[in-house]
Amino acid sequence: MVDRARAGDMGAFEGLVRRHQGRVFTLALRMLGDRAEAEDMAQEIFLKAYRGLKAFRGASRFSTWLHAIASHHCLNHLEARRRRPLQSARGGGRPDRAGNDPPAPLDRLADDAPRADQLMERADLARLVQAELAHLTEEHRLVLILRDIQGLSYEEIAETLGLELGTVRSRLHRARMEMKARLTPHL
Amino acid sequence: MTCDEARGAFSDLYDRALSEPSLTALNRHLDGCPACRAEWTAFQRAVQAVTDLGGAEPSPGFTARVRQHVEALPWWQRALRWLFLPLHVKVPIQALALVLVAFAGLLLYQRSPELRREMEPRPFSPPPVAQQAPMPAAPRTTDEAPRASAGARPPVAAPKAEQAAPPAPPRSAVGPPPQARLESEREHDPSAARDEAKEVGKSTAPPESPRATGSAEESRAKTGEPGMAARPLLRSAPAPAGQSQISSVPPASADQLYSAALADMGRQRYDPAIGSLRAFIQQHPRDARIPDARMRLADAYVALQRYADAIPEYEALAREFPDSPLRPAALYRQALARLALEDRSGCQLLREVALRFPQAPEAAAARQALSARCPE
Numbered sequence: 001m002v003d004r005a006r007a008g009d010m011g012a013f014e015g016l017v018r019r020h021q022g023r024v025f026t027l028a029l030r031m032l033g034d035r036a037e038a039e040d041m042a043q044e045i046f047l048k049a050y051r052g053l054k055a056f057r058g059a060s061r062f063s064t065w066l067h068a069i070a071s072h073h074c075l076n077h078l079e080a081r082r083r084r085p086l087q088s089a090r091g092g093g094r095p096d097r098a099g100n101d102p103p104a105p106l107d108r109l110a111d112d113a114p115r116a117d118q119l120m121e122r123a124d125l126a127r128l129v130q131a132e133l134a135h136l137t138e139e140h141r142l143v144l145i146l147r148d149i150q151g152l153s154y155e156e157i158a159e160t161l162g163l164e165l166g167t168v169r170s171r172l173h174r175a176r177m178e179m180k181a182r183l184t185p186h187l
Numbered sequence: 188m189t190c191d192e193a194r195g196a197f198s199d200l201y202d203r204a205l206s207e208p209s210l211t212a213l214n215r216h217l218d219g220c221p222a223c224r225a226e227w228t229a230f231q232r233a234v235q236a237v238t239d240l241g242g243a244e245p246s247p248g249f250t251a252r253v254r255q256h257v258e259a260l261p262w263w264q265r266a267l268r269w270l271f272l273p274l275h276v277k278v279p280i281q282a283l284a285l286v287l288v289a290f291a292g293l294l295l296y297q298r299s300p301e302l303r304r305e306m307e308p309r310p311f312s313p314p315p316v317a318q319q320a321p322m323p324a325a326p327r328t329t330d331e332a333p334r335a336s337a338g339a340r341p342p343v344a345a346p347k348a349e350q351a352a353p354p355a356p357p358r359s360a361v362g363p364p365p366q367a368r369l370e371s372e373r374e375h376d377p378s379a380a381r382d383e384a385k386e387v388g389k390s391t392a393p394p395e396s397p398r399a400t401g402s403a404e405e406s407r408a409k410t411g412e413p414g415m416a417a418r419p420l421l422r423s424a425p426a427p428a429g430q431s432q433i434s435s436v437p438p439a440s441a442d443q444l445y446s447a448a449l450a451d452m453g454r455q456r457y458d459p460a461i462g463s464l465r466a467f468i469q470q471h472p473r474d475a476r477i478p479d480a481r482m483r484l485a486d487a488y489v490a491l492q493r494y495a496d497a498i499p500e501y502e503a504l505a506r507e508f509p510d511s512p513l514r515p516a517a518l519y520r521q522a523l524a525r526l527a528l529e530d531r532s533g534c535q536l537l538r539e540v541a542l543r544f545p546q547a548p549e550a551a552a553a554r555q556a557l558s559a560r561c562p563e
Contacts, residue, residue, distance in 0.1 A: 010254065010257070010258075013254075013257070014250055014253075014254060017249075017250045017253050017254075018250050021244070021245055021249055021250065021253075022242050022243070022244050022245075023242065025243055025244065025245040025249075026241075026242040026243050029243050030240060035243075035246075038245075039245050039246060039249065042245055042249070043249070043252055043253050043256055044256075046253045046256075046257075047253065047256045047257060050257045051264075051268075054268070054274070055274075125236060125239070126239070126240055129236045129237055129239075129240055130240065133237070133240075144237060148234055148237045148238045149237065149238060149240055149241065149242070154202075154204075169198070169199075172198055173195070173197070173198035173199075176197070176198055176201070176230065176233065176234050176237075177194075177197070177198075177230070179233045179234070179236075179237055180226075180229050180230045180232075180233035180234075182233075183232070183233040183236055184229045184232075184233065187229070187232045187233065187236065
């Protein structure tokens with residue numbers, strides 16, 4: 001499918017999007033904490049992947065290559081967001097049709113959380129975890145998401161981010177320890 | 188194992204990445220340390236909570252929106268992609284096409300005589316500054332025709348004269364042109380020439396000036412050209428019809444030799460002009476026109492881009508006639524000829540002209556050439 005997409009087969013590219021959109025969107029969502037922003041981000045990531053598809057030589061797995069694009073795009077976006085403090089302080093979203101400010105990421109997550117009563121506790125925990133995740137440094141957050149949510153191996157993370165294996169290991173340990181410190185009072 | 192060491196290994200323990208001895212040591216520590224055991228439990232719950240966040244799916248229609256984005260690429264990006272991507276396929280194809288076009292052009296050029304003639308260089312392309320250099324008035328004799336006099340300035344030859352002259356073949360910087368070489372070989376078989384020169388020299392030719400002969404021989408030795416002394420003598424021999432365009436003026440006459448040379452120069456027929464001038468210099472070394480003849484001979488070589496042959500003639504003129512008004516011009520043109528051969532000693536000659544002959548018209552030209560071609 002990758003070869004056909006590289007040859008310009010749009011149907012094959014759509015197949016790749018369908019296959020990988022969940023992982024790309026999850027990465028964007030956990031990094032940014034906002035669904036709408038994450039969805040825009042995921043679209044940009046696939047657009048970037050499409051433009052760079054011809055250069056993909058198959059030296060790594062397509063999913064690893066796509067994760068690398070997504071990771072760097074998210075980091076760049078967060079860097080750019082930091083330079084716009086006013087917008088990020090409002091949650092980074094856009095006004096709705098009524099002109100009201102969009103809800104903060106945590107509220108948006110709550111909207112998307114399961115509404116069944118039996119799942120409320122779990123939804124609350126997800127909101128909490130996502131909020132605490134946002135307090136990690138971007139590098140630690142990214143490694144934690146890639147390992148504990150996306151399920152990548154240490155080696156895949158190292159390849160995706162272009163890091164040494166030891167760096168991945170130490171960043172992951174620090175991220176987990178910080179999350180333990182932040183979540184323990186609530187768990 | 189200390190508590191810090193134990194807690195530092197939590198991540199590896201969670202991922203089951205510990206070696207057997209480390210795992211044993213850590214388990215032993217956790218069994219005996221309630222604080223670390225509690226920390227380990229909290230660690231596991233926190234990581235599990237992160238993992239439980241799980242994946243998410245974008246809203247319906249996401250794939251279609253991505254496709255819309257992709258198809259909304261600006262036209263120039265789509266054109267670039269179409270032209271160049273994938274690079275590893277299209278660049279070699281484009282390079283191959285370029286090579287094929289170049290090869291086809293070469294074939295066309297080689298098989299089309301008209302095109303080849305068009306592409307050939309003009310018979311005379313003097314050094315750029317030489318065209319601007321003033322030509323000092325050469326000593327004239329009464330028998331010098333006005334048209335021949337104009338011909339003494341090959342760098343500013345009239346276009347009509349160019350049209351009248353037959354197209355010259357391409358020439359190398361030093362050697363004679365192929366066609367001239369062929370004619371020379373045909374007309375002047377060295378052995379025959381030597382024999383004839385001996386024979387006629389005994390009877391008619393006056394003794395040559397030793398200095399002039401030495402200079403000419405040096406020049407010939409550099410170019411591998413057969414002795415030019417044979418040329419006027421050979422000219423008197425019957426030549427095949429249409430083979431020789433050299434003037435039929437008897438060689439023994441100084442005036443006629445010189446006039447024929449000037450006429451040939453005026454018609455940009457430099458090869459026969461060179462033959463006549465060399466004969467004139469060798470046969471009439473005491474003639475008052477010798478400095479002028481040497482200058483014209485050197486100029487004719489320059490016209491043929493035979494700079495290596497021109498330099499000894501300019502040198503001989505400057506050396507043998509130190510008081511000649513032509514000396515600054517001879518030095519200046521010698522400098523340009525040397526520079527045309529990438530010989531940097533030409534710069535020194537230009538400086539010499541500018542310093543020693545400040546009033547000469549060549550001094551200003553030399554200064555210009557110095558600044559343009561001899562940067563410090």
